[in-house]
Amino acid sequence: MQRFAFLMHSDIETKLPIYMCGAGHWESQETIIRTEGYPLFQWLFCTNGEGMLKLGHEEMSVKPGMGIYLLPNEPHEYRAIQEPWEIYWLNFKGEQALPMTLLAGLDRSGVYRMTNSELMIHHMKAALALALSEKPLVGLECSKLLYNLIIDMMKSITIRQQSIEQNYLRLQPVFDYMESHYTNKITLEDMAELLNVSTQHLCLLFRKIVNHRPVEYLNLLRINKSKELMLQEVDARIGEIARRVGFDTPGYYSTLFKKTEGMSPETFRRMNRLR
The missing domain is CATH 2.60.120.280 (Regulatory protein AraC)
Known part of the structure; x- marks a missing residue:
């Protein structure tokens, strides 16, 4: 039939x-x-x-x-x-x-x-x-x-390699660690230890699976967290927000934010009608 x-x-x-x-x-x-x-x-x-x-x-x-x-x-x-x-x-x-x-x-x-x-x-x-x-x-x-x-x-x-889902699951302990500790200093060694691999192998896995180095991915997470804070806490200063999401230098945070989002944190705040 x-x-x-x-x-x-x-x-x-x-x-x-x-x-x-x-x-x-x-x-x-x-x-x-x-x-x-x-x-x-x-x-x-x-x-x-x-x-x-x-x-x-x-x-x-x-x-x-x-x-x-x-x-x-x-x-x-x-x-x-x-x-x-x-x-x-x-x-x-x-x-x-x-x-x-x-x-x-x-x-x-x-x-x-x-x-x-x-x-x-x-x-x-x-x-x-x-x-x-x-x-x-x-x-x-x-x-x-x-x-x-x-x-x-x-x-x-x-086929010939693990599925994308399986690869993401392999990195899940690192993703979870970043989510819980992004406000603190996180090193490549910290992340590699979670998977019991070398830092070089960790970088290879990240490039293969998410097309970013581990620190790049961590910074993208921090940028997203900072956007949430800007929406939630309208009176918080940009420098204060930068430090709260794990950036030691507000200037570096602003530069990275503009590179990632195509605008400064101040412009992002203004475009979302926040003061």
Whole structure:
């Protein structure tokens, strides 16, 4: 048994950065051979059985909790190994389809394992149900769901490295320590000790996961805390706020605030109608 729906799009939908074109479900996926590929981006997710994806001379097993990502116009074939091989699928396009999937970790056609298969199944079922519905603006709603699906992929996809979510969890003790001690002096050694790693490895982890060095990230946290104080305590002086969030020198705080926010602390306060 199979169910599927292909969406008709208005001019508005085709101007979206990314939009869904169709969705479907095979209770027992049939063999697919596309010698010239398929013109759209495709994402297929296995919920039962086992299949095989063939790309060129490479064959990859596809089991429950795994997804297949296929770039447009890339020759491929896939078939069941253990039946029933149950598959949910959707396809999409848009000017930002490639950049967004790259950001999610889908850097090439292939098989990807998910750390949260339940969430992925929820998205795939919701996409099909919505595509099959006759609701107004169904194309827009499906595209919104597709965007959310790709965002969740960023947290749970794994291939050749830990998922973003797993990496963030690894740094969680440092994040928690910063949150509790940002008003005090915090050294690289303090943070590295929390993870039992060297300071060099700590810096590497931060650059890889949050694209900032640890001290840069700490200063961004302090800047955000200072903005909260400026909104909460309208009579507090800027220099006093700087010291309360962990900056020894108000001048350095003001320079860093302007570099980060594009305006001085005084301008930030004034723009938020604070005196």
